Amino acid sequence: SVIYWHVVDPYQTMFGIANVRKALIERTQTTLRQTLGARILQDCIENRDAIAFEIKETIDEPANRWGVKVESILIKDIVFSKELQESLSTAAQQKRIGESKVIAAQAEVDAAKLMKQAAELLNSPAAMQIRYLETMSSMSKASGTKVIFMPYSTNDCSNKNLDLIKASVYEQIADQKN
Structure with a gap:
């Protein structure tokens, strides 16, 4: 993610906190982890703007105390670990296999019903x-x-x-x- 900010109160920025840049980065990272952890994965991927807005709202209050105005936060990319990517790929593949089995089973049931009807007619x-x-x-x-x-x-x-x-x-x- 990227955070855009500027100093509005130089006194607070210099004397209110030891390192405003580091504090903003750490606060943003912590809030980002907390926000993403509270959501399902698909929501994290699809709603980056909403997540960025939620993070900005959370960071605004402490940033104001430090004499800083947060202009915006952008979530550029969400990077998943290789293990998570493999797990997601396997889960999606298993879901497709399961859906195809359900479709095949339904087709067999329909075929059996038609065969029963044909047998009744031929009887x-x-x-x-x-x-x-x-x-x-x-x-x-x-x-x-x-x-x-x-x-x-x-x-x-x-x-x-x-x-x-x-x-x-x-x-x-x-x-x-x-």
């Missing part, structure tokens, strides 16, 4: 008939001779549905011949 006789029809249709599109065994009981199909299946198969076979 009905009408849905099974449609599925058989689609399978027959796709098998008839492939080239070569086919023998199709239908494990589905024709007793479960109404005559109308069975006729639809047969018609679809015959239509697909006829289309292939042409």
Whole structure:
């Protein structure tokens, strides 16, 4: 940080304190440590101007007694130790990994719900008939001779549905011949 100040009462500055420059620096450093220690890290990084203003307000009273006027305080840069930087990097990486795991788990839950809905839909006789029809249709599109065994009981199909299946198969076979 940088502190800008000037002398307003030379008498107080000379006789009120032994070394005004050293006193201002020490007071500023102490107040800076106290102010930063009371805040969370992200707040320290984002609100340097507010922190500088808070430090200036704290230093103004003793500086006035020493015959000095503090014009402004600037926080130029906040330097973190290598260990803290590594710790912050690891924490951010772990947070991203955790968030990706939550997203993946949510996707699995959604997929399971969709599979359950599909199974419930396919559990009905009408849905099974449609599925058989689609399978027959796709098998008839492939080239070569086919023998199709239908494990589905024709007793479960109404005559109308069975006729639809047969018609679809015959239509697909006829289309292939042409």
